[in-house]
Amino acid sequence: MNSSLYNEDLLKYHYHPSVVFYYFKQWNQYQMDFHSHPAVEIMYVISGECIVEFEEGIVVMKKGQFIIIDSNVFHRLIVDKQCRMLNIEFSFVKKVGVFPSIKELALENKSLTCLLHLKKKYILIHDPSEVYQTLKSLVLELDNSKKDNKLLINLLISELLIRIGTMVLEAEGTNKQMNISIKKAIEYIHHHYDCDIQVGDVAANVHLHPSYLQRLFKAQMGCSIMEYVAIHRISKAKALLVQTDMPITDVSSYIGMNSAQYFSTLFKKYTQMTPLEFRSRRE
Structure with missing residues (x-):
């Protein structure tokens, strides 16, 4: 299936999120080429700062912030000094076993439903450390070679999406007008930077x-x-x-x-x- 976070099939049929790639890394004066992933990406800044550039603009990220980028969105990372990051990429696979699917979780959780309907190329969020702790636990379990931790991995990635959904729901409720004003400000800057x-x-x-x-x-x-x-x-x-x-x-x-x-x-x-x-x- 199309692994977009906003694929309508996620709320029609039964799928589980599945991590396909992850890493801890410190970047030093680095600039990526523009690229995209066939999976959803979460980039979390542990220390330092960086810029994530999209075709329509840039986002400055600092310690304690993370960005969730939908699949197939062109972007690149720019690090002028140093930035330590934790990244994961995940797609969606057909449900296997008894653990609730994304559809089933969304039926019980308003914030997750909100996240799955948002349809934004990327979302920048400031984390009060909750997401980082879940991300870190998830990566530790993914590094664990044991074969009996699949349930725990499913729990952690589901917790991660629900936490992000809660933050997005709060931000959407309190910052709607702010988002409009900032968008207009950025458009003005892009047209008048010269x-x-x-x-x-x-x-x-x-x-x-x-x-x-x-x-x-x-x-x-x-x-x-x-x-x-x-x-x-x-x-x-x-x-x-x-x-x-x-x-x-x-x-x-x-x-x-x-x-x-x-x-x-x-x-x-x-x-x-x-x-x-x-x-x-x-x-």
Whole structure:
């Protein structure tokens, strides 16, 4: 079956979630190519920070945050310094045995039903450590070579999905308006990053007070508005440096930064390299 978290068959027939891949890993100054998985992926930041880039934008992740990415969604991981992560990927298989299926669990749990109807490419969530403990226990059981722990594995992955569903339900209820405002703010930034953009400009576009928008943005995205602008500009600059022969001073102007010196300083802050050093890597 299609292993999307939102496949309607999950609520019609009987399936169990099944982990197909998992790892603990520390990434150091690393950048993946865009890719997708035929399974649902959970990326959890244990320490440090990273950026997950999607075709429509970026998400900044810090310690204690995790993201759940639906199957077949193109994305890539960017780590400018260090980031230790726990990742699992899971798909769905036909129910075997007596353990309740996703359908049966959803009938008894409103939050899981909410999660399965959400239909979002990705969801970023701040964890009060509950999900991490469940993830860690799940990975320990998956590492266990014993053959009699299948029930415990099913319990843990079901607990994981129910916990995530509960967090999503709470977030959807309290942050609906915030999500709309942040989405509009991000769209504005993506269309005006090459201009002299300030917090006041973004706030005026979404009809909110700048200080209030700042608080909403930081809570939702994990970074300030101007940090997001800088990260987005650097992401665009990386593409130009690799894909074109545009002079570095022109790259600076193209992404809305009139000072080439400041551009170089900012680029090094986020990549640990100067623009020239970054471009030389392609040769």
